[in-house]
Amino acid sequence: MQYDYLIVGAGLFGATVAHEMKKKGKKILVIDKRNHIAGNVYTKKIEGINVHQYGAHIFHTNNKEVWNYINQFAEFNRFTNSPVANYKGELYSLPFNMYTFNKMWGCVTPEEAKNKIEEQKKEAGITAPKNLEEQAISLVGTDIYEKLIKGYTEKQWGRPCTELPSFIIKRLPVRLTFDNNYFNALYQGIPVGGYTKMVENMLSGIEVKLGANYLENKESFNEMADKVIYTGPIDAYFEFKLGTLEYRSVRFENELLNIPNFQGNAAVNYTDSETPWTRIIEHKWFEFGKDEEGNDLPKTVISKEYSSEWKPGDEPYYPVNDEKNSQLYEKYKVMAEKEEKVLFGGRLGEYKYYDMDAVIASALRISRGLY
16 A cells, blocks of 8 residues: 555545645545536636636635635635626626616515515416426516526526425515525635646645546556545446436636626526527726736636536536436445445535535545544
């Protein structure tokens, strides 16, 4: 045995466990099948702009322990996520707030907005929402659902809203104030210099091997360490013996533009069903359009996002946590618990959608039980 721990995956979960185990004096090897560290939070510098290669990642948390922990590795700016919705050229504020209600209905007071939502909810006759459509209408009324939720959500999930579970939209922020900060989070920001730099700092002094496919050489890799922390897809580990877990995937079209400002905001959601992409990200606005020295950036990089059904070879993004997939995962979980040497963690290892702070919290929790 050359190592105490082999960590499969150099994303946030793997990097956190690696850092904590190194502090305990353990000998670690981190491997990743990709040619870069940082997993899906990987950022690549293009024309001075830190481009989020696997979609926008905005760090937000109410967990002070996690916030203090992650600030060891990066300085965070004061970025606030305030997306804009574009419905056929009409622009609305997200999350739904008084700006949205004023544009949609001309409401000026919170009372007017509240009454309008209640009126539309009553007209729809919804008492106990049974699916996403009914849940959305009960939260924000029919007009906002039709213009700002329905098309976007059906593009994102590839299914009618009437077939999607209500819980997907239960955490949707709806505010009778003019607060357009999307997250109800005390701490929020983007690491100055990008996420890749942050993860590099987490992995400082730890041996990392890239372009290494664990699943193709599982036995030989396992012989190298006492314990394995596996953050890849749980069904792939077991060679899909019980079936394949489903995901939604995302495809990105990146463009470098010779203009300083394309849309004036980091994120614009396209909520009509006719526009093929779900949103456009303009990466420079995560860092206020400036480089690390505070200079204005003369060019801009945009990413159009297209949601798709996952197929082998695609990057799995969002677990489809319906009843069928949840039951299949539980069977894989039973198999995973019987693996004496291997511990499963992270978004793919646990088939669970995790925000970044929850990934780190989970990794810290697991690390405390490791020796």
